[in-house]
Amino acid sequence: MPEPTPLRLKQLIIATLKLEGTQPEDIPDDEPLIGSPRFGFDSIDALEIALAVEKQFGVKLGSSEESRQALASVSALAAYLAKQRG
């Protein structure tokens, strides 16, 4: 399993949501992923990201509250995955 670094997560988000023309550096580490005016991700996008993350990193996102917190930003997601993988 690859390490869930912020760069890998951004690449995964771009590939999953087919964000053509978006580079990893265009996604800030600490900006909210969902509801961000820049990207306009909605909860279906969040669900797609969650499924892709689970598949790629072999980590199950927890309860709905936990999933929301994990998907708060790229940094939060990387920290959550690192913690889950021990």
Next chain:
Amino acid sequence: MSDARPMRRNPGPSWGYGFLLWAERWWPRWVFRPALMAGTWIGFWGMPEQRRHSREFLAIVRGRRPTVREEWRHFFAFAEFLMRKLRAGRGIEVKCVLLPEHAAEFTTLARSAQPALFGTFHFGCSDLLGYLLGEFGRTVSIVRLRVDNSDDTRLLGARFGARTSFLWVNDPANLLFELKATLEGGGSLALKCDRLEFSARAEPFEFLGARRLFPFTIYHLAVLFDRPVVFCFARPGSDEDAIEVQASPVFRPQPGAGREANLQAARGHFQGVLAALEAAVRREPELWFNFLPLNPAVADGAEGRA
């Protein structure tokens, strides 16, 4: 789920459902029915906003301003439906008659062990479809908005038994993750797909003479989790406690087709479902139980994301 906003409530006093149940049970029909009609008049005059939305909806369907009697009939149809729900809730058996069109396809899916997504609308007796799914031995989570006085739904839930449960929506931000957990657990979901309030994604479809936004989330879930989708809606049957159920063809995502192709096929499927719903609404407009603004129309080519 956490409470994210003040809880809404159905119109009427807190003792209303209990009183209706008591009166329907003990008063003779020749007393109860006129009393229900009189009560509907009171509700009708006491809910100007709902009356305005009803009038606007009926005007679109009928192509003219509805009469006061037609508006009242819309409210009374809802009162009659509420009584059906309450009767069902207190234990009177509901007889579900599946209309022949697409019945075989629906039955095959409903009888199978495959988890599925069941869509419906705020139309006619569709709240009673839990009975139909129960007849097929299906375990289904029914997604419902929690309101303060949900006694009608609570009673129905008790009647539907262990095979159906309600997934109460308090906080829309958590909803999709709740649905994810249910789907990943192998459960089936039933959700209504006409109101936009908690929809993650909406898209425009032809309905009642315009391209109107409808929730499309059910198909996104179908494609993401590879689940079939079938819609059904119900109208009152000839018997007081019978309902007639109309099913749609089954939509099955094709695993090799890719997300966009599947969503495109889903759009065609949902448009067919809405055409059937529109035909039913035009036949019996008083059974459209959305006393809210009709789904908003969008300009041609506009993409909805609500």
